Amino acid sequence: xxxxxxxxxxxxxxxxxxxxxxxxxxxxxxxxxxxxxxxxxxxxxxxxxxxxxxxxxxxxxxxxxxxxxxxxxxxxxxxxxxxxxxxxxxxxxxxxxxxxxxxxxxxxxxxxxxxxxxxxxxxxxxxxxxxxxxxxxxxxxxxxxxxxxxxxxxxxxxxxxxxxxxxxxxxxxxxxxxxxxxxxxxxxxxxxxxxxxxxxxxx
Numbered sequence: 001x002x003x004x005x006x007x008x009x010x011x012x013x014x015x016x017x018x019x020x021x022x023x024x025x026x027x028x029x030x031x032x033x034x035x036x037x038x039x040x041x042x043x044x045x046x047x048x049x050x051x052x053x054x055x056x057x058x059x060x061x062x063x064x065x066x067x068x069x070x071x072x073x074x075x076x077x078x079x080x081x082x083x084x085x086x087x088x089x090x091x092x093x094x095x096x097x098x099x100x101x102x103x104x105x106x107x108x109x110x111x112x113x114x115x116x117x118x119x120x121x122x123x124x125x126x127x128x129x130x131x132x133x134x135x136x137x138x139x140x141x142x143x144x145x146x147x148x149x150x151x152x153x154x155x156x157x158x159x160x161x162x163x164x165x166x167x168x169x170x171x172x173x174x175x176x177x178x179x180x181x182x183x184x185x186x187x188x189x190x191x192x193x194x195x196x197x198x199x200x201x202x203x
Contacts, residue, residue: 033115033116033117034047034048034054034114034115034116034117035047035048035113035115035116036048036054036060036113036114036116037105037110037112037113037114038060038076038110038111038113038114039109039110039111039112040080040108040111040112041059042060042061042073042076042077042112043057043058043059043060044056044057044058044059044060045109045110046110060072060076060112060114063092063093063094064090064092064093065090065091065092065095067091068090068091068092071088071090072088072090072100075088075100075102076102076112079102079103079104079111079112080104080111080112083104084104085101085102085103085104086101086102087099087100087101087102088100088102089119089123089124090116096118097118097119097120097121097123097124098116098117098119099116099117099119099123099183100114100115100116101115102114102115119183120168120183122167122168122169123168123183125167125168126164126167126168127160129150129152129160130160130161130163130164130167131184132150133146133150133157133160133161133164134161134164134176134179134180134183134184135180135184137161137176137177137180137184138180138181138183138184138185139185143157143158143161161173161176164176
């Protein structure tokens, strides 16, 4: 039974991967979320089908604004060579802002998994420390835990969170927690597992 399933999966994969014009699994992700797989050069070899500006064979940074292209190129190179995940913010050539997560994969032809989702432009107003506090908040950490992790005072944490709330136009701490969970939480790769297309290829 398992052998029959594997043959069917391999057949399905062989039909989807070679086509440079088709997108697959268009209903597998949320409407505002993009998922792509890249080779070690940063060329897209698979896309979730979300959006219509990035296609198989394109560089993953094709539509990035000039100041974001180099950051994305460096991020892909770092993920490929150091085999470490990373997160960065980028802007496209239409002025839209996105948060990107990148993870290394174990296939020579599918080296990087990219997850991108749009973020509010107000996030560019946050300082590095304010963003770090929101990342911790998104993980469910208390203000005391945040202070310990970032090696700053508890009062400083409260100041960063208050200023973040003001910059983002949020009126309550609960709203800030919800915002952080939506825009700053990043599950570790171990929780995500390999994308279906990679599992099928190695099956």
